[in-house]
Amino acid sequence: MRKLIPLALAGGLLAAPIGWAADAPKVPSWLKADAAAKNKARAQIDDVLKQAKGGADFAKLAQQHSQDGSAAQGGDLGFFPRGQMVPPFDEAAFALKPGEVSEVVETTFGLHLITVTDRKPGTPVAFEKCVEEVRDAFAEDFRTELVGKLRKQAQVQVTVP
Numbered sequence: 001m002r003k004l005i006p007l008a009l010a011g012g013l014l015a016a017p018i019g020w021a022a023d024a025p026k027v028p029s030w031l032k033a034d035a036a037a038k039n040k041a042r043a044q045i046d047d048v049l050k051q052a053k054g055g056a057d058f059a060k061l062a063q064q065h066s067q068d069g070s071a072a073q074g075g076d077l078g079f080f081p082r083g084q085m086v087p088p089f090d091e092a093a094f095a096l097k098p099g100e101v102s103e104v105v106e107t108t109f110g111l112h113l114i115t116v117t118d119r120k121p122g123t124p125v126a127f128e129k130c131v132e133e134v135r136d137a138f139a140e141d142f143r144t145e146l147v148g149k150l151r152k153q154a155q156v157q158v159t160v161p
Contacts, residue, residue: 030110045104045111052101058115067110079120089114 033041048065052058059074066075082094092105093114102114127134 031108041111042104045113049101049104049113052113052115058101058113061113075115079118 030038044065048061052061059076062075063071065071070077080093082090084090085093086107086109088105088107089112092102092112093116096102096114096116098116098118100116102112105112105114
């Protein structure tokens with residue numbers, strides 16, 4: 001059995017209120033932003049999208065406008081496998097052909113523009129090298145199914161003294 005992991009080399013551009021929400025450090029500020037801030041970010045990224053679709057250099061646009069850590073590298077996110085990014089970003093990146101620029105993609109982190117600059121075909125992985133991953137995935141599925149069955153069968157009584 002062999003497993004293929006396709007990889008995409010993508011560039012990203014993020015428009016969102018900068019930073020993380022002060023009252024919830026693990027929650028991106030986008031989730032806490034008010035409508036006015038989101039509308040402002042949307043207007044900004046729509047303008048950048050027009051420039052990108054008009055032939056402007058995506059890397060330069062990312063350096064000028066992106067608000068994430070990849071801005072200094074022109075938005076270069078490197079190669080990543082399917083499933084590594086949040087689902088909307090992942091789906092958009094893997095739907096693009098090299099050289100295409102996505103429409104605006106909204107995730108929990110903000111609004112993104114994505115371009116795929118290259119793709120690598122999946123490389124076969126021998127079963128022996130991924131046996132632990134396969135075992136862990138099977139065990140997790142088994143645990144989830146077992147817990148679901150046990151919850152349905154459980155009879156819980158709460159007694160308040």
